[in-house]
Amino acid sequence: MITTTDKSLKRDACEVFKLIQTYMLDHKAKNGQTYEAVVLDIATRGWSKPALRDELYIQICRQTTENPKRESLVLGWELMAVCLSFFPPSIKFQPYLEGYIKKHQSSSLDPPDLKISQYALVCGKRLEQISHKGAARSLRKPTVEEIEQSRIQIFRPSMFGNTLEEVMTLQKKRYPNYRLPWIQTTLSETVLRLNGAQTEGIFRVPGDVDEINTMKMKIDQWELIACDDPHVPASLLKQWYRELFEPLIPADYYEECITYCNDADAAVQIVKNLPDLNRLVFSYLIRFLQVFAAEENCAVTKMDAKNLAMVMAPNCLRCTSEDPSVIFENTRKEMAFIQTLIQNLNTSYMEGIV
Numbered sequence: 001m002i003t004t005t006d007k008s009l010k011r012d013a014c015e016v017f018k019l020i021q022t023y024m025l026d027h028k029a030k031n032g033q034t035y036e037a038v039v040l041d042i043a044t045r046g047w048s049k050p051a052l053r054d055e056l057y058i059q060i061c062r063q064t065t066e067n068p069k070r071e072s073l074v075l076g077w078e079l080m081a082v083c084l085s086f087f088p089p090s091i092k093f094q095p096y097l098e099g100y101i102k103k104h105q106s107s108s109l110d111p112p113d114l115k116i117s118q119y120a121l122v123c124g125k126r127l128e129q130i131s132h133k134g135a136a137r138s139l140r141k142p143t144v145e146e147i148e149q150s151r152i153q154i155f156r157p158s159m160f161g162n163t164l165e166e167v168m169t170l171q172k173k174r175y176p177n178y179r180l181p182w183i184q185t186t187l188s189e190t191v192l193r194l195n196g197a198q199t200e201g202i203f204r205v206p207g208d209v210d211e212i213n214t215m216k217m218k219i220d221q222w223e224l225i226a227c228d229d230p231h232v233p234a235s236l237l238k239q240w241y242r243e244l245f246e247p248l249i250p251a252d253y254y255e256e257c258i259t260y261c262n263d264a265d266a267a268v269q270i271v272k273n274l275p276d277l278n279r280l281v282f283s284y285l286i287r288f289l290q291v292f293a294a295e296e297n298c299a300v301t302k303m304d305a306k307n308l309a310m311v312m313a314p315n316c317l318r319c320t321s322e323d324p325s326v327i328f329e330n331t332r333k334e335m336a337f338i339q340t341l342i343q344n345l346n347t348s349y350m351e352g353i354v
Contacts, residue, residue, distance in 0.1 A: 006051070013055045016045055020059050023079055024072040036144050039082060043142045046087045054093040056083065061100050070114060077104075077119035078151060084126035085150040086142050094131060101127060122154050129161055129245065149217050158220050159183045163245045164277050174222065179353055180284055183219060187237040188288050196230030197297045203311045204303060207232035212239070241285070241315035248282050248316045250275065257317060261336040264344040271345060280353065282316065286338075287347035309339035 021027030023038050046056050057080070064076035080101075089097050104120035149158075159167050159181070167181045175182050196202045206212075211225075211232045218225050219236070227233065241248060249257060253270060260266035271279060271286075289308050291297065298304040303311075313334040319327045 009051055009055075012045065012049065012052050013059075016042065016052065016056050017059050019045075020056070020063060020076075020079065024063055024075045026063070026069070026072055036147075039079065039147055040142065040144055042079065043083060043086050043147055046083055047142055050087075050090075053087055054090050057089050057093065057097055061097070070111065073111070073116065074114060074119070077116055077123070078154065081119055081123050081126060081154050082147055082150045084123055084130055085146075086130075088127070088130040094127070098124070098127060119154060125161075125245070129243070143213070145217060146213065149220065153220075160216065160220065160240060161243045161245055164248075164281060166245070168277065179280055181281065182222075183240055184237070184281060184284065185354055186219070186224065187233045187240065188284070190224065190227070190233040191230050191237065192291070194228065194230035194233070196234055197292055197294075198300050199230050200301055202230060202292065202301050202303055203234050203238065203308065205231050207235040212236050238312070238315050241312075247318040248278060248285070250278060251318070251320055254317060254320055257337045258330055258333045261333040262340060264340055267337060267340045268345055271341065280350070283345070283347055283350050284353070285312070285316070286341050286345050287350045289338075289342050290345075290347060293342050305339050305342040306335075308342060309335045309337075313338045 018027055019038055019042050022029050022033070023035075023042065029038065042056070046053050060076055060080045060083070064073055064080070067073040067076065088094065101120050101123045105117050105124060107115075107117040110116050157166060157170060159170060162170070164181065167183065168178075171178060171182045178185075191197075191202070207229055208231075211227065211229065212235050215225050215227065215232055215236050216239070247254075253274065256270050257267070260270065271282060274282060289305075289312065292301060292303055292308055293305040298307075313331075316338060317334045319330050319334075321327060321330070
């Protein structure tokens with residue numbers, strides 16, 4: 001579909017086209033080729049070869065355009081949603097893909113008994129997320145388990161990558177009286193239970209990637225795995241904050257945070273002015289960090305208020321500018337804002353709140 005003189009890319013494009021057709025049941029699978037192997041091959045190729053991504057998305061768009069085969073159509077949209085969990089299109093192709101997805105988001109246009117609009121809504125959200133954070137940064141290729149989670153979460157939303165309100169809605173039946181996200185309190189308590197407050201480099205030293213991904217999949221099913229390394233839940237907790245669909249500190253408050261980053265009274269007032277849910281979740285985080293900032297703990301962890309702010313600020317605030325010089329300058333102010341609150345916010349009002 002894409003004009004290129006690169007013979008290797010052309011060959012890859014032809015192979016991907018056959019794989020897409022196989023996944024959509026429009027092409028017979030090779031002997032011994034499983035459903036899982038096909039989607040894993042597609043996701044891995046797109047993840048590992050940026051030059052192939054636009055071609056892959058164009059082919060999926062083409063195969064889902066006026067497709068009369070109901071099962072094939074559903075599988076095509078499912079495949080697009082899975083791919084958007086792992087890698088974005090190019091900046092140049094993104095507007096086209098956004099337009100194509102948006103065109104299918106109205107339920108009034110759904111074929112009879114097919115919820116294509118649900119797939120399109122999920123694809124739109126995943127495209128927005130993956131475009132901001134880029135292809136999955138792990139050095140490890142996508143796994144069958146991660147792909148299966150991505151597929152399942154089309155109709156069973158994840159606690160990762162959603163808004164705080166959506167996370168609270170997800171847990172409402174299980175924990176109707178909770179005022180805080182279960183995942184936030186559970187991971188935080190796990191870090192403390194594993195003696196994270198006395199572990200050198202906590203929140204700075206990353207946990208094992210495989211263990212983090214396993215814990216992520218399990219906790220999205222309301223389960224916890226046995227773990228003896230506090231760096232694993234600490235890394236996953238940071239990831240949960242970082243991947244919130246909207247930042248913990250809403251964009252409307254960002255400039256105030258930067259302006260008054262070193263003013264304790266003003267910073268405390270900003271927290272008081274946050275929407276109720278954001279205020280509670282953010283205050284819980286600051287109260288949690290204050291445990292680690294205590295002198296008896298940071299003497300062991302080497303993570304004082306300044307260092308804690310350095311690793312946590314990017315998970316709470318998102319610069320609204322795309323100017324590299326502004327981003328660089330604001331990074332220091334974001335850290336100062338979090339440090340100011342760790343040192344000055346009275347979080348006693350959070351005691352007993354779950």
